[in-house]
Amino acid sequence: MTTQAAEGLRDRKKRQTRRALGRAAVRLVAEHGLDHVTVEDISAAADVSPRTFFNYFAGKEDAVLGPDPDAGPRVRARVLAQPADLSAAAAVREALLAEVAAELADDRELWLQRMRVVQQHPVLLARLFFGGEALERDLVAGIAERVGLPADDTYPLLLGAAAGAAFRVAVARWSSTDAPLHDLLAETLDLIAAGLADPPRSHGG
Secondary structure (H helix, E strand, O other): OOHHHHHHHHHHHHHHHHHHHHHHHHHHHHHHOHHHOOHHHHHHHOOOOHHHHOOOOOOHHHHHHOOOOOHHHHHHHHHHHOOOOOOHHHHHHHHHHHHHHHHHHHHHHHHHHHHHHHHHOHHHHHHHHHOOHHHHHHHHHHHHHHHOOOOOOHHHHHHHHHHHHHHHHHHHHHOOOOOOHHHHHHHHHHHHHOOOOOOOOOOOO
16 A cells, blocks of 8 residues: 555544544534533544544534534635636635535534534533634635735735624524525625625735
8 A cells, every 4th residue: 555545544534533523422412411421421432542532622522513624724725716707705605605515415414413512502602603713714814815915914804704704603593593504604605795895906916
């Protein structure tokens, strides 16, 4: 087996382990409540050791929320891959909608169960809302590169923050309504796009 193939297999196994732990955490907390589930319970349900658990998550709350370390770079790449004739706000819209569609297609039931659990535990909802900082940094970097501005310029920072807020609003509504997340997110991002035209190209690009 080549080194590249071995690395690919190792990465795939890591993703599978991370997913198994996240799935176990969501299921156990849904059944017993956050206070009555331990890291040891989650590890046993996923058939790994607690030591392995901590290779992936800092604690049971993170396991329930299941942050994807690859999501930020993936969203940044999606923003940059959008057609050049789209505005930056429209590119962000398409990138985020594509990301959500891919995630829901991968495991819609897990998403739904996770959101029900989050709604039942305010501490998780707070962590979810404030846990997207790494992804937002990558999103801002993608916006900045697309429009030819520094990543610390007002425009990419504002658009990135607005998109993050739009996502949080859409998820909060989705968790308490029957409307599809894709539609709710499209609605919030359309409202942003209507008021955030591209900045002047005075910084190059």
